[in-house]
Amino acid sequence: MPLYEAVVLALGSIRAQKLKSFFSLIGVLIGVTFLIAVVSIVQGMNVYMTDKFAGALIGVNTFQLRSRPNIVMGNTTEEQWRAWNRNPRITLEDAAYVEEHMQTPARFARVGFDRISVGWRGKLAKDISVNTTDAEFFTIKHWNIEEGRAFSQQEVNFGAQVVVLGHDLAAKLFEGRDPIGQTVTLGALPHRVIGVIAPQGTLFGISLDKFAVTTLGSPVRNLVNRPHVIDDFHIQAQNPDQMRAAMEEVTVLMRSRRGLRPGQPDNFHLESAEAALATWDKISKILFMALPGLVAISLVVGGIVIMNIMLMAVAERTREIGIRKALGAKRRDIMAQFVVESATLSVTGAVFGIGTGILLAFAVRAFTPLPAAVAPWSIAVGVGLGILVGMVAGVYPARQAARMDPVVALGHE
Amino acid sequence: MTDALIRLEGITREYQMGAERVLALRGIDLEIGRNEYVAIMGPSGSGKSTMMNMLGCLDTPTAGNYWLNGHEVSRMTDDALARVRNREIGFVFQTFNLLPRASALANVELPLVYAGVSSKERRRRASAALTRVGLGDRMHHKPNELSGGQRQRVAIARALVNEPSILLADEPTGNLDSATSEEIMRVFGALHAQGQTVVIVTHEADIARHAHRVVVLRDGRVDTDQRTPPTVATAAA
Numbered sequence: 001m002p003l004y005e006a007v008v009l010a011l012g013s014i015r016a017q018k019l020k021s022f023f024s025l026i027g028v029l030i031g032v033t034f035l036i037a038v039v040s041i042v043q044g045m046n047v048y049m050t051d052k053f054a055g056a057l058i059g060v061n062t063f064q065l066r067s068r069p070n071i072v073m074g075n076t077t078e079e080q081w082r083a084w085n086r087n088p089r090i091t092l093e094d095a096a097y098v099e100e101h102m103q104t105p106a107r108f109a110r111v112g113f114d115r116i117s118v119g120w121r122g123k124l125a126k127d128i129s130v131n132t133t134d135a136e137f138f139t140i141k142h143w144n145i146e147e148g149r150a151f152s153q154q155e156v157n158f159g160a161q162v163v164v165l166g167h168d169l170a171a172k173l174f175e176g177r178d179p180i181g182q183t184v185t186l187g188a189l190p191h192r193v194i195g196v197i198a199p200q201g202t203l204f205g206i207s208l209d210k211f212a213v214t215t216l217g218s219p220v221r222n223l224v225n226r227p228h229v230i231d232d233f234h235i236q237a238q239n240p241d242q243m244r245a246a247m248e249e250v251t252v253l254m255r256s257r258r259g260l261r262p263g264q265p266d267n268f269h270l271e272s273a274e275a276a277l278a279t280w281d282k283i284s285k286i287l288f289m290a291l292p293g294l295v296a297i298s299l300v301v302g303g304i305v306i307m308n309i310m311l312m313a314v315a316e317r318t319r320e321i322g323i324r325k326a327l328g329a330k331r332r333d334i335m336a337q338f339v340v341e342s343a344t345l346s347v348t349g350a351v352f353g354i355g356t357g358i359l360l361a362f363a364v365r366a367f368t369p370l371p372a373a374v375a376p377w378s379i380a381v382g383v384g385l386g387i388l389v390g391m392v393a394g395v396y397p398a399r400q401a402a403r404m405d406p407v408v409a410l411g412h413e
Numbered sequence: 414m415t416d417a418l419i420r421l422e423g424i425t426r427e428y429q430m431g432a433e434r435v436l437a438l439r440g441i442d443l444e445i446g447r448n449e450y451v452a453i454m455g456p457s458g459s460g461k462s463t464m465m466n467m468l469g470c471l472d473t474p475t476a477g478n479y480w481l482n483g484h485e486v487s488r489m490t491d492d493a494l495a496r497v498r499n500r501e502i503g504f505v506f507q508t509f510n511l512l513p514r515a516s517a518l519a520n521v522e523l524p525l526v527y528a529g530v531s532s533k534e535r536r537r538r539a540s541a542a543l544t545r546v547g548l549g550d551r552m553h554h555k556p557n558e559l560s561g562g563q564r565q566r567v568a569i570a571r572a573l574v575n576e577p578s579i580l581l582a583d584e585p586t587g588n589l590d591s592a593t594s595e596e597i598m599r600v601f602g603a604l605h606a607q608g609q610t611v612v613i614v615t616h617e618a619d620i621a622r623h624a625h626r627v628v629v630l631r632d633g634r635v636d637t638d639q640r641t642p643p644t645v646a647t648a649a650a
Binding site: 005012013016319320322323324325326327328329330331332333406407410 | 499
């Protein structure tokens with residue numbers, strides 16, 4: 001019997017017993033739902049972590065010279081924390097030394113930042129991340145100026161009291177009025193607003209646009225850092241290869257500058273997206289390793305349920321099997337009929353599972369800050385597993401059916 | 414070997430019923446020629462049903478030989494027998510044995526499905542067969558939407574669709590009222606008149622009367638084998 005007809009036949013029997021079919025499909029449905037949803041969320045997280053997290057927080061092909069890590073994922077020992085706290089701070093002189101001796105072409109920006117209040121006409125936005133930096137920082141961060149302009153390196157060197165605001169901060173303080181040319185206070189120090197940066201959206205539900213950027217020479221630095229000290233020294237290379245070369249170079253330069261002997265650990269930290277992503281990588285690998293086990297359990301349960309349903313179907317349809325055999329069905333015809341029916345049943349479960357899995361992924365995207373991207377391969381795997389489970393579960397019942405004695409089967413009531 | 418359509422030689426069928434051995438058929442010798450109209454009769458326990466299963470290649474003998482249309486079928490494998498049933502035998506059962514969820518047309522197409530006929534050709538031949546039994550306007554009805562007589566006509570159409578050597582009917586009127594029974598027997602008569610070999614297994618003398626030859630079984634043996642003048646059957650019809 002052609003496959004297409006066997007499938008049509010099978011869909012007919014599934015339709016004839018909707019409720020029973022539904023219950024028998026639940027195992028496969030749950031297994032495949034799980035597969036699709038988890039893969040979608042992990043894939044979504046992957047995209048998110050590489051594109052947004054790494055891009056927004058650190059910058060493309062960029063790393064930071066710091067005294068200790070900024071982003072710490074996973075567990076860190078008390079001892080490690082103490083070691084980091086003992087590290088000397090990065091100074092303007094360190095930055096100048098590195099910039100002067102680096103061979104790899106790169107952009108540099110010195111950054112000192114702290115959370116301070118920004119005010120305008122009595123309105124106060126508390127706990128705003130205020131960055132004091134070089135003009136190159138705008139380029140490294142890939143910020144688009146929405147309104148006004150960024151400041152120049154000359155203004156940095158002068159210590160001009162000018163500020164560029166993040167979109168949300170500007171919106172909060174000025175409530176739709178034009179902020180350009182207005183004077184805001186950073187701490188208590190007046191700064192003239194010269195630009196607003198285009199919105200960058202959110203990361204894990206937190207706005208990325210509540211910040212202010214002013215010149216490294218601004219007197220605000222007295223509120224932010226001790227003299228000569230900076231928090232980050234941003235270095236942006238032109239491509240990933242050069243970035244790795246630059247990181248090695250900075251390590252060598254800093255070690256020699258600080259007189260570290262071979263074997264002594266670095267007393268500074270180079271932070272890159274790669275390092276931050278490595279931890280995420282570990283998490284996603286664990287999820288992907290656990291996934292097959294979880295999916296397999298549901299599918300085995302689903303397979304057993306389907307096998308039971310098929311055994312019942314074979315028993316109920318003994319007479320039909322007798323009729324088919326009397327009319328000339330060979331063993332393999334009967335076998336194929338029930339295996340295809342079982343596979344069709346299972347694939348129907350898988351298809352519904354794919355549907356609910358995708359819905360679940362969309363729900364996660366809609367109601368949580370986590371993204372979700374449905375992976376086409378997971379759909380293919382879902383359908384494939386559905387077919388496989390159904391066929392394996394169907395073999396034993398189908399063999400029972402195929403081996404029936406037509407005389408006995410026809411006499412069955 | 415003669416050119417008989419059916420040739421049974423010393424057919425014996427033994428069953429194991431618990432500790433007991435039951436001999437259902439005890440050495441049957443029988444020949445049925447082409448275009449014969451034979452009724453196989455006998456009281457219950459005579460081996461009638463076993464005989465029907467044997468003739469229909471649903472069962473194989475413990476001993477003896479069975480040639481059907483020149484093929485020795487008594488030692489065939491299951492699948493080979495399935496093929497013989499598909500090509501050579503058209504079954505008509507007492508309980509119709511139609512698939513309840515399938516339309517009349519789909520039921521009639523079934524033997525063609527297993528013969529590997531293309532779906533277009535199947536449709537054509539199945540509708541032709543249904544038309545032949547007077548159900549051309551009921552093709553898409555399900556069995557439960559048809560009367561008993563109509564169901565049995567669907568079963569006859571199904572039996573004929575593959576142009577079998579024998580039409581083998583097992584108590585074909587057992588579930589029908591007498592008027593409908595007569596109607597079905599007229600269909601058999603007409604088919605025989607067109608050259609079809611018909612074998613009917615029955616315990617009803619009224620039904621057997623339509624046949625041209627009556628074989629009576631008793632205790633697993635052929636008791637009597639009588640040819641009746643065709644006029645009797647024709648008169649009854």
